[in-house]
Amino acid sequence: MAEPGDRVKITAAKEAVEGTLMPTEDSDSIFVKLKNGYNIGIDKKSIKKIDILEKAEKPAKKEKEQKNNQKNPKLPAISILHTGGTIASKVDYATGGVVAAFSAEEIISMFPELTKIANIKSSLVSNMMSEDIRFSHYKMIAEAVIKEVKEGAEGIIIGHGTDTLAVTSAALSFMLEDIPIPVILVGAQRSSDRPSTDALMNLVCAAEFIAKTDFSGVAICMHKSMTDDICAVFPAAKTRKLHTSRRDAFKAVNDTEIAEIDYKTRKISFLKKDYMKKDSRRKINAKLNFEDKVAIIKTYPNMLPDLIDALREKKYKGFVLEGTGIGQAPTNIKENIPNYDALKKFIDDGGIVVLTSQCIFGIVHDKIYKNCRRLADIGVIFGKDMLTETAFVKLAWLLGNYKKDEVKRLIVKDLRGEISERTDVRSCV
Secondary structure, three states: OOOOOOEEEEEEOOOEEEEEEEOOOOOOEEEEEOOOOOEEEEEHHHEEEEEEEEOOOOOOOOOOOOOOOOOOOOOOEEEEEEOOOHHHEEEEOOOOEEEEOOOHHHHHHHOHHHHHOOEEEEEEOOOOOHHHOOHHHHHHHHHHHHHHHHOOOOEEEEEOOOOOHHHHHHHHHHHEEOOOOEEEEEOOOOOOOOOOOOHHHHHHHHHHHHHHOOEOEEEEEEEOOOOOOEEEEEEOOOEEEOOOOOOOOEEEOOOOOOEEEEOOOOOEEEOOOOOOEOOOOOOOEEOOOOOOOEEEEEOOOOOOOHHHHHHHHOOOOEEEEEEEOOOEOOOOOHHHHHHHHHHHHHHHOOOEEEEEEOOOOOOOOOOOOHHHHHHHHOOOEEOOOOOHHHHHHHHHHHHHHOOHHHHHHHOOOOOOOOOOOOOOHHHHO
């Protein structure tokens, strides 16, 4: 009898389908995962027969100790830190869902090509979906990075869920000042057990970039286009996920990519020349604390002051106000003056408000319009061209490590490439 996980051929009244049998609670249908990764449901009444093509392999018992790869003295040492997400996901045939279920060792066994590029060491930091990440996890990841640096890693790849990958990248860039080696965050839009996965290319390109270049610092490596040809290395604090499912979901915002890697030829082309270089003598200046009581408030039509008042009453230390256009907020007409008053009270009580734009590209400025100047007059800090999420983690990190006066000074100072000296209008093309 066929069981979930078996590869089967189902012959129905109108067609024959081959795929992996999925579990289901639907008494009227059978579900099969096709070779292309998609599921199809078949009405049981139409099924003539089910042939078992291959029985599911029983999961091997996990070894307590990680198998050591044979070391090649000519290859660099790269550590892979596994944190979960789609890049480490596969189908759980007990539930039929996609779960973060690979151990760090299994990632290496899935992608043996990595061992031709570097001597690979892997460690499990966490196993979670990226939407669940908290500041405490940033600290956990940063501490794991520091440990690998001390143990001689020449580069680090962090496998991470794509949804908050760019935010983690920005956070780590602030936490790990002067890191002497590259730390590259990598994700996948398709789980690693699907034929259409982008995980292999992203991982291989990240490893090639680490092995063949003198770059150091935090960055992201993901597909540059929809096709499996080029990966881009994106700046840590100027990148955003702009599509839910496309392979090329990540784009540099108000900035350019650091480099490109041709997956077929393995040629690496730098688009930036002013990056920090590897230097084993350089010591990490790590500041790992975050202030929990920091938030993001998005402005919207018919906005009321309740959210701002609630943060003040809960004694939040600061928040990012995502305004409209070049830096406006609903604070001008009679009906919206309560919003203006709530902002003033929050700042007068010692809170910090950093204003960014809901627009993806461009800069906020406090001198162009009267309504922007009114916000600046009460102490709202204009965040220049920082992404909202980057401004959020920067503010929380600054509040966790510096006194208030220093926070206000540093929030508008470019520390890790998060603020551009000037923004090219062509950068949004």
